[in-house]
Amino acid sequence: MPTAFAPQPLPRWHRAVLKVGSSLLTTAEGSLTGRHAEALATFVARSRSAGREIVIVSSGAVAAGRGLATPERGAGLTGRQALAALGQTRLIALWQTFFDAPVAQVLLTHDDLRNRRRYLNARTTLRELLSLGAIPVINENDTVAVDELKLGDNDNLAAIVAALVDADVLFIASDVAGLYSANPRTDPFAQPIDDVAEVTDAHLASAGGAGSAAGTGGMRTKLEAAGKAAAAGIETILFDGRDVACIEGLAEGTLTGTRLRAPRTRMAARKYWLRHAPPAGKITVDAGAVDALRTRGASLLPGGVVAAEGDFARGDVVDIADEKAPFARGIAQYSAADVRRIARRHTRDIEIALGYSYGENVVHRDDLVALTS
Numbered sequence: 001m002p003t004a005f006a007p008q009p010l011p012r013w014h015r016a017v018l019k020v021g022s023s024l025l026t027t028a029e030g031s032l033t034g035r036h037a038e039a040l041a042t043f044v045a046r047s048r049s050a051g052r053e054i055v056i057v058s059s060g061a062v063a064a065g066r067g068l069a070t071p072e073r074g075a076g077l078t079g080r081q082a083l084a085a086l087g088q089t090r091l092i093a094l095w096q097t098f099f100d101a102p103v104a105q106v107l108l109t110h111d112d113l114r115n116r117r118r119y120l121n122a123r124t125t126l127r128e129l130l131s132l133g134a135i136p137v138i139n140e141n142d143t144v145a146v147d148e149l150k151l152g153d154n155d156n157l158a159a160i161v162a163a164l165v166d167a168d169v170l171f172i173a174s175d176v177a178g179l180y181s182a183n184p185r186t187d188p189f190a191q192p193i194d195d196v197a198e199v200t201d202a203h204l205a206s207a208g209g210a211g212s213a214a215g216t217g218g219m220r221t222k223l224e225a226a227g228k229a230a231a232a233g234i235e236t237i238l239f240d241g242r243d244v245a246c247i248e249g250l251a252e253g254t255l256t257g258t259r260l261r262a263p264r265t266r267m268a269a270r271k272y273w274l275r276h277a278p279p280a281g282k283i284t285v286d287a288g289a290v291d292a293l294r295t296r297g298a299s300l301l302p303g304g305v306v307a308a309e310g311d312f313a314r315g316d317v318v319d320i321a322d323e324k325a326p327f328a329r330g331i332a333q334y335s336a337a338d339v340r341r342i343a344r345r346h347t348r349d350i351e352i353a354l355g356y357s358y359g360e361n362v363v364h365r366d367d368l369v370a371l372t373s
């Protein structure tokens, strides 16, 4: 039997993504179970009571669907897509039983995350759901995703979502205590690895496939996910979602599992990226907006915009300038043409001016970096 993980302090966090694997939501017979979800939901509820925000990425739709269909159904891709549609409602209903707060279903495909407009829309909606106090429960939209477009495993989906919502940490709950030097199911000498400074090829080589019929990617996809999260400055925590004491420890700030660090902090990764992204245009703002952005860390609202130069699209990186020079850089929520139409207007007039609205911010403060101190 491999040796155990040593408890260590959990890094501080405010916003997290919690990925709950198929292995935890599926019985040995392959149907949906809430057996392990309850303790995880308690962790979510306790974290929320402490003022934190959590987005859940939950697998289990196909298994839930399997429990509803006859055994011979569900073979092949089309079968699995139908099972996912059948099971997804059960999955969401299961999560809702644990929470007083409303659960919001969000289904994403690879296309939604590759297409910048849809990526931004998903981000805006998730931010809105969090500010409404809802608990988003995300899954891949298996019903429409065909094989070549599938993310496939929810570990990678969770890492993309963590970057999308600007999480501080990605929690991956699975049926294993953490990362071992080899697959602990097959290697009795596998050693626990508590702390990983950076995911390397050697780690990837030691990671095996799924541990159960329900699981999809095994440890390999969890390490891939940790690498993606790290590139965005987000740490990943691997822990055993069946171990109630371990989950209670997390709520109290102690980790018994694996911490995979990010070489840069989230803000540093973001700032680095923004500072080095070529700007597609320039938004000039008035003195009030300069003050709000520089000293109060506020978002840029249309009222403070004087002019927009260039032909940037929604989602492009733009310079933000006072009357003399650029002093910040950020991601535009509106295209150049739209910014020109809403410049100097009150936030509530955006929809009147454009006929639609992507929210009150021209540039959200999370998407802003100062160019001078």
Ligand SMILES: Nc1ncnc2c1ncn2[C@@H]1O[C@H](COP(=O)(O)OP(=O)(O)O)[C@@H](O)[C@H]1O
Binding pocket: 020, 021, 022, 023, 024, 173, 174, 175, 176, 178, 179, 180, 181, 182, 183, 184, 185, 206, 207, 208, 209, 210, 211, 212, 214, 215, 216, 217, 218, 219, 220
């Ligand atoms: N080096 C390793 N360390 C830990 N677990 C590993 C390793 N290599 C393979 N695994 C397997 O990965 C499994 C977890 O992945 P998976 O079955 O896909 O679960 P999930 O559905 O939670 O994503 C474990 O049960 C374990 O058997």
Ligand SMILES: N[C@@H](CCC(=O)OP(=O)(O)O)C(=O)O
Binding pocket: 020, 021, 022, 023, 058, 059, 060, 061, 062, 063, 084, 139, 140, 142, 152, 153, 154, 155, 214, 215, 216, 217, 218
């Ligand atoms: N989207 C699929 C789950 C994909 C999957 O199995 O992921 P994983 O939890 O990584 O094993 C479902 O809901 O059944």
